[in-house]
Amino acid sequence: MPEFAVLHEKPHSFYSLYERKGELQHQTHYCPGCGHGIVHKLVARAIDELGIQNRAILVSPVGCSVFAYYYFDVGNVQVAHGRAPAVATGVKRAHPESIVISYQGDGDLAAIGSAEILHAANRGENITVFFVNNAIYGMTGGQMAPTTLVGQKSTTSPFGRNVWNEGSPIKVCELLNALDAPVYLERVALGSNKQIMAAARAVRRALEVQMRGQGFSLIEVLSPCPTIWKKDPVEAQHWVAEELVKTFPLGVVRDRTKDAPVRPASAAPPALDKIPGILGLEQDDPGPTVGGPAAREPVELAVKVAGFGGQGVLLLGEVLAEAGLASGLQVSWLPSYGPEMRSGTSNCHVRIATRPIASPLVLRPNVLLAMNEPSLRKFLPTVEPHGLVIYNGAACPADCLRPDVTLIAAPFAQLADGLGGARAANIAMLGALLEAAPVPFESQVPNVLRKLVRSPKWLEIDLAALARGRQAARQEVAS
Amino acid sequence: MRRELIKGNEAIVKAAILGGCRAFYGYPITPASEIAEAAALYMPQAGGVFLQAESEVAAINMIYGAASAGVRSMTASSGPGVSLMQEGFSYLAGSELPCVVADIMRGGPGLGNIAPEQGDYHQVVKCGGHGNYRTLVLAPDSVQEMCDLTLLAFDLADTYRNPVVVLADGYIGQMMEPVAFPDAAVMPSAPAWAVTGTAETRRNLVTSIYLEPDVLEAHVRKLEAKYRRAEQDAVRFESRETQDADIVLVGYGIVGRVLKEVVEAARAEGMRVGLLRPISLYPFPTEEIRRLARHAQAFAVVEMSTGQMLDDVRLALEGRRPIEFYSRVGGNVPATDAVLGFVRDALLKHVRAPEVIHA
Amino acid sequence: MKTGDRGRVDLDSEECKGCGLCVEACPPKVLALASHLNRYGYHPATYSGEGCTGCGICYFACPEPGAIVVWRLKAEARPVAQAA
Incomplete structure (x- = not known):
């Protein structure tokens, strides 16, 4: 008796029994003659041959292949319609050693998921995409797909696809070929024995690209859908070979498998005890304790800093808050934000207090630093009686005075300009504040400036401006 | 630290x-x-x-x-x-x-x-x-x-x-x-x-x-x-001065901060006002609101919406106590003074001994 | 089985959905759809019992993962292989 050996059998990467499938656990849920079963088989065989079953993670979104996890004995993630390339990105980046396969249909990939596939391809994600194109929505019962042929009837193109209404079929491989990153793009088909064998080779090659770490590959498989096409399986197969290929020509669209570089491996993660340092939370000095010596006298500063964007309003507030914090006081800093960051008015609310700060908002400041006239006009009425107002101008406008507040006006911008930069006007005004109000944290201000102002040139100007501002306030108070 | x-x-x-x-x-x-x-x-x-x-x-x-x-x-x-x-x-x-x-x-x-x-x-x-x-x-x-x-x-x-x-x-x-x-x-x-x-x-x-x-x-x-x-x-909340409160303010996030200032100011005026600040919005502190309703005579919800969390407070109270609502939207934050005025009005409307306001 | 066949094919008639793609694909045309129905109501593919070349093409044409097993004559059993 001649001895025979198994040449081809069910790949090991399939479950022997499909226990996740409720009934008929020995056969797939696909219709007779459906191309999905063949593509599944080609993928599973390639996984077997390449020895990657344990590393493989299959991402299956909505479509007839939504239940791919019934069959594939690999890690499985089932996802939303069209989002497989995004999910695959998250999986692959978490585990670069895994082999991530995105298995998608035409509605999924080329319609609702068109953004996700385009950008995953453009990033050169090191994943493999198997794109099953049967030119129709199968699962939902035969609606038009983005790949439906011109003139082809579907339940949502009952008169045939009309280019003037629905546009032309999307050629995914050619579209992705416009991008720099993809390594390997090929369109294959299941229309004949020869085409199926070419598809098997392409499937395997695409997985090898990922195994080598080269990046993105996509195999588009023209696949029969006999049920929805209303053809018997053999006719459907012929239709793939004779009709689909006219719109979607077969062949390699992109092949950089020989020269595409291997994506650089990410560096080993730092040890856990290095993390606080990486985040800038290294505890060089323990810093002041809350309620320290500086807090003996009650402080309750509610500062509004206001001016134009670019005048250093936010920085001035930050210096105040940092200095308060360095003295062991409670602080808060709240900016106006948004368009104001780019142009127009800018202001921030700073509170510095001995007791915990209830609200960080300063609607009734007891200190107003107004860096221009509109800010002075806007906020002067809100200042608490007996408050302090420092104004960046030679003198307050005559119609802009309040007898119940202390007003200090000086041309801080000009003073700063004389020191090397009008932009230091904010720090000159801070100097004036330190001079005019008994704040317990003034000694911290130079240290804070050293911390926040990185440029040695500007630090020098700022420190000079601080002194000049103080001098201006002394003169102003004396006058 | x-x-x-x-x-x-x-x-x-x-x-x-x-x-x-x-x-x-x-x-x-x-x-x-x-x-x-x-x-x-x-x-x-x-x-x-x-x-x-x-x-x-x-x-x-x-x-x-x-x-x-x-x-x-x-x-x-x-x-x-x-x-x-x-x-x-x-x-x-x-x-x-x-x-x-x-x-x-x-x-x-x-x-x-x-x-x-x-x-x-x-x-x-x-x-x-x-x-x-x-x-x-x-x-x-x-x-x-x-x-x-x-x-x-x-x-x-x-x-x-x-x-x-x-x-x-x-x-x-x-x-x-x-x-x-x-x-x-x-x-x-x-x-x-x-x-x-x-x-x-x-x-x-x-x-x-x-x-x-x-x-x-x-x-x-x-x-x-x-x-x-x-x-x-997993319910979390912060309570301030709710123990004897005639009226309990309810607000979260930045509104909670404003309400802390409101409670301080109201107490300074002698009004018995407390604050319940939900920290977990789901799960919502429903039981705590019901507990407070045993003593508080009214609730006042303050939100930077037209009344979204308000629904959860209503569901928690199930009509046990009246609710007043103050809101600012569009990017405006409730001002302490304005909320204080709203609280005064709410007290006058719902609390049986309004003279406490002037105590 | 006829002696001298290079291959053999096993068809799982209960997994088969009778699509006929293997029949269409088989080069020596030794597969056919049975006249009887399997328990799901399909005419399952069957092997005539002789003439299989062990080419394996039916395996790739079949959409069911485990419906077809293809066997091939072991190399040592072949006269040529023995001579080598």
């Missing part, structure tokens, strides 16, 4: 990394962009992944992937972006995947504006996605809480295998306050159910599809039981 003066949005990222988060996928949007920016700076240095996605839809699905792979992961956005993420929340909850989402609320509807508002309460707390699911929601009112509640959010996400939203507003995100971060970083091991591309996890499956009605019902009941458990175990 040294305290860092830091922006709320930045504190979230540092806390997340200290808490073991190693994946951030996001799309920039004001006023949440500093979160993505800080993640872009720190995540790669910490050995994690930062990726600016092509959209919020993609970002939340990348999170789905990272969470499936067992990595602590997060994203951040604001109203319009969170609307786009609703699909993802439903799938994440359905697939029982943990993750943290920071929503730094801005003005709406539509493009609205970029000033702070609290108009995302419905879409986040009541869940804008499809199906029977909930997201756990934490509402910080300070930068310290941006840190603390982010850390808590990761733990809750793992405990309940569910998305957790840190719901803040533009002010909490943008303001700077001192924060004491934890001294040490932690890194929980990947959960056993994750799909990691190894022999041990090969049979693992992440999915939200249950075709058989009975099977899906069992799954939904399982989720429901989880949420009931959270309602027992």
Whole structure:
């Protein structure tokens, strides 16, 4: 008796029994003659041959292949319609050693998921995409797909696809070929024995690209859908070979498998005890304790800093808050934000207090630093009686005075300009504040400036401006 | 412990990394962009992944992937972006995947504006996605809480295998306050159910599809039981001066801060006013509100929306006590003086001994 | 089985959905759809019992993962292989 050996059998990467499938656990849920079963088989065989079953993670979104996890004995993630390339990105980046396969249909990939596939391809994600194109929505019962042929009837193109209404079929491989990153793009088909064998080779090659770490590959498989096409399986197969290929020509669209570089491996993660340092939370000095010596006298500063964007309003507030914090006081800093960051008015609310700060908002400041006239006009009425107002101008406008507040006006911008930069006007005004109000944290201000102002040139100007501002306030108070 | 003066949005990222988060996928949007920016700076240095996605839809699905792979992961956005993420929340909850989402609320509807508002309460707390699911929601009112509640959010996400939203507003995100971060970083091991591309996890499956009605019902009941458990175990709130309060103010986030000032000012005037600040918006402190209703004669809800959390207070009280409502929207924040006036009126209207106001 | 066949094919009639793609694909045309129905109501593919070349093409044409097993004559059993 001649001895025979198994040449081809069910790949090991399939479950022997499909226990996740409720009934008929020995056969797939696909219709007779459906191309999905063949593509599944080609993928599973390639996984077997390449020895990657344990590393493989299959991402299956909505479509007839939504239940791919019934069959594939690999890690499985089932996802939303069209989002497989995004999910695959998250999986692959978490585990670069895994082999991530995105298995998608035409509605999924080329319609609702068109953004996700385009950008995953453009990033050169090191994943493999198997794109099953049967030119129709199968699962939902035969609606038009983005790949439906011109003139082809579907339940949502009952008169045939009309280019003037629905546009032309999307050629995914050619579209992705416009991008720099993809390594390997090929369109294959299941229309004949020869085409199926070419598809098997392409499937395997695409997985090898990922195994080598080269990046993105996509195999588009023209696949029969006999049920929805209303053809018997053999006719459907012929239709793939004779009709689909006219719109979607077969062949390699992109092949950089020989020269595409291997994506650089990410560096080993730092040890856990290095993390606080990486985040800038290294505890060089323990810093002041809350309620320290500086807090003996009650402080309750509610500062509004206001001016134009670019005048250093936010920085001035930050210096105040940092200095308060360095003295062991409670602080808060709240900016106006948004368009104001780019142009127009800018202001921030700073509170510095001995007791915990209830609200960080300063609607009734007891200190107003107004860096221009509109800010002075806007906020002067809100200042608490007996408050302090420092104004960046030679003198307050005559119609802009309040007898119940202390007003200090000086041309801080000009003073700063004389020191090397009008932009230091904010720090000159801070100097004036330190001079005019008994704040317990003034000694911290130079240290804070050293911390926040990185440029040695500007630090020098700022420190000079601080002194000049103080001098201006002394003169102003004396006058 | 040294305290860092830091922006709320930045504190979230540092806390997340200290808490073991190693994946951030996001799309920039004001006023949440500093979160993505800080993640872009720190995540790669910490050995994690930062990726600016092509959209919020993609970002939340990348999170789905990272969470499936067992990595602590997060994203951040604001109203319009969170609307786009609703699909993802439903799938994440359905697939029982943990993750943290920071929503730094801005003005709406539509493009609205970029000033702070609290108009995302419905879409986040009541869940804008499809199906029977909930997201756990934490509402910080300070930068310290941006840190603390982010850390808590990761733990809750793992405990309940569910998305957790840190719901803040533009002010909490943008303001700077001192924060004491934890001294040490932690890194929980990947959960056993994750799909990691190894022999041990090969049979693992992440999915939200249950075709058989009975099977899906069992799954939904399982989720429901989880949420009931959270309602027992995960309620958080802050109470101030509620013990003898005639009227209890209810507000969260930045409004909670304003109300703290209002309570101080009201007490200074002799009004018996207290504050209940929900910290967990889901689960909502329903029982605490009912408990307070035994003594308080009225409740006053203050919100930067036209009355979204108000519904939950109504449901908690079930008509036991009258509720007054004060709101500002469009990016306006309730002013202390204005709320104080509203509280005076509410006291006069509902409290049987108005002379206490002048005591 | 006829002696001298290089191959053999096993068809699982209960897994088969009777699509006929293997019949169409088979080069020596030794597969056919049975006249009887299997328990799911399909005419399953059957092997005539002789003439299989062991080419394996039916295996690739078949959409069911485990419906077809293809066997090939072991190399040592072949006279040529023995000579080598």
